[in-house]
Structure formats: structure tokens, C-alpha cells
Amino acid sequence: SYVLTQPPSVSVAPGQTARITCGGDNIGSKSVHWYHQKPGQAPVLVVYDDSDRPSGIPERFSGSNSGNTATLTISRVEAGDEADYYCQVWDSSSDHQVFGGGTKLTVL
Amino acid sequence: QVQLVESGGGVVQPGGFLRLSCAASGFTFNSYGMDWVRQAPGKGLEWVAFIRSDGNNKYYADSVKGRFTISRDNSKNTLYLQMNSLRAEDTAVYYCAKLGGAWYVDYWGQGTLVTVSS
Numbered sequence: 001s002y003v004l005t006q007p008p009s010v011s012v013a014p015g016q017t018a019r020i021t022c023g024g025d026n027i028g029s030k031s032v033h034w035y036h037q038k039p040g041q042a043p044v045l046v047v048y049d050d051s052d053r054p055s056g057i058p059e060r061f062s063g064s065n066s067g068n069t070a071t072l073t074i075s076r077v078e079a080g081d082e083a084d085y086y087c088q089v090w091d092s093s094s095d096h097q098v099f100g101g102g103t104k105l106t107v108l
Numbered sequence: 109q110v111q112l113v114e115s116g117g118g119v120v121q122p123g124g125f126l127r128l129s130c131a132a133s134g135f136t137f138n139s140y141g142m143d144w145v146r147q148a149p150g151k152g153l154e155w156v157a158f159i160r161s162d163g164n165n166k167y168y169a170d171s172v173k174g175r176f177t178i179s180r181d182n183s184k185n186t187l188y189l190q191m192n193s194l195r196a197e198d199t200a201v202y203y204c205a206k207l208g209g210a211w212y213v214d215y216w217g218q219g220t221l222v223t224v225s226s
Contacts, residue, residue, distance in 0.1 A: 048210075102152040
């Protein structure tokens with residue numbers, strides 16, 4: 001089955017740029033979606049189809065996807081961005097949706 | 109606005125069963141695929157099942173295939189998850205989720221907790 005690999009944690013100072021990676025075999029050929037989840041809350045979509053943003057998501061959130069790695073970039077990080085972040089794809093070979101293991105973003 | 113309200117969670121013994129429901133509103137329910145996604149305590153998100161807008165295609169995670177059944181009633185704007193032969197490892201918050209375009213979730217419910225314990 002298809003596996004998505006994320007770093008367990010990323011730390012960044014306020015105002016700096018955070019980059020969260022999502023690795024998978026030829027992930028560049030798939031559409032990657034990103035969610036954040038704060039404690040006790042449901043996940044929220046922040047990027048879909050590699051790099052599109054839903055309405056209401058700040059431009060500070062952006063995505064890219066190429067080769068074996070997709071990346072969520074958060075510019076000018078704020079304390080409120082602290083959350084768990086998950087990448088997700090649809091694996092057509094198995095007809096399964098797949099989530100990465102999640103990355104905890106800590107704002108120092 | 110889109111609302112997804114889950115119900116039916118609770119405590120059940122191993123080997124038991126539960127049926128979760130998700131009442132949908134604020135969008136044309138019969139036009140969208142729907143998911144169930146779960147999250148064990150302190151763990152990450154795990155996709156459970158998908159059903160197409162017309163109910164004719166269903167896919168399941170390997171961990172639940174043969175034990176869980178996803179269904180929908182488009183006349184009642186309601187999504188279901190029948191869970192049989194429950195195991196301790198099925199303990200989780202179960203989220204009802206609406207799919208947007210290409211297999212991403214654009215709206216989530218608040219979740220319902222299922223605890224499998226003797």
C-alpha cells in the first residue's frame with residue numbers, strides 16, 4: 001500500500017518560514033492535500049490539489065509537489081499556526097485514501 | 109453553511125456493533141462523495157471508508173474491510189457507518205467528511221467517540 005512519510009515535528013520562530021515535507025513514491029504524479037488540526041478540534045483543509053488554497057486560508061500557506069516530495073510552506077509563521085499538519089493523497093492503484101503520519105508544528 | 113453532525117458513538121464491548129450516523133445540511137448531499145475518517149487517541153488521521161454520491165461505489169481501508177459498511181440515504185441527507193465485530197483498536201473519534209473535488213475533504217464534522225472496551 002502507498003505510504004506517506006512526514007517528519008514528526010518541525011519548530012520555527014515567529015515570523016520565520018516553516019516547511020513541512022511529505023514523502024511518497026513518485027508523489028509528484030498525485031494531487032496532494034494538506035490539513036491542520038488543533039487540539040480537540042476537527043481538521044481543516046489548508047491546501048488542496050498541491051497548491052490551491054480554500055477561501056479563508058491566508059496566502060501565507062502555500063504548497064508544492066515534485067518528484068518524491070510534497071511541501072507545505074507557511075510564511076511569516078504566527079503563534080496561531082501551531083497545530084498538527086497532515087498530508088493526504090488518493091492512491092488509485094488501491095482505491096484508498098492515504099494520510100501521512102502528521103507533523104507537529106511548534107512555534108518557539 | 110455546510111454542517112455535518114455525527115451521532116451514535118459510545119462504549120461497546122469487543123465483538124459488538126454500533127451504527128454511526130451523520131446528518132448533512134447546507135449543500136446538495138446527493139452530489140458529493142463522503143468519507144469516514146477516524147483518529148485513535150493521541151494518534152494521526154486514518155481513512156476508514158468512502159462512498160460515491162449515488163452510493164454505487166464504496167471503498168474501505170484494509171483494517172475495516174469485511175467488518176464495516178458505509179451507506180447513505182440521499183432522501184434523508186444522511187451518511188451511515190455500520191461497524192461490526194468491533195475491536196479495541198477501533199477505539200477512536202470518527203469523523204464524517206464531505207469530499208470536494210479530487211479526493212480532498214473540504215468539510216469535517218466534529219466527530220463522535222467510539223470506545224471498544226470490556
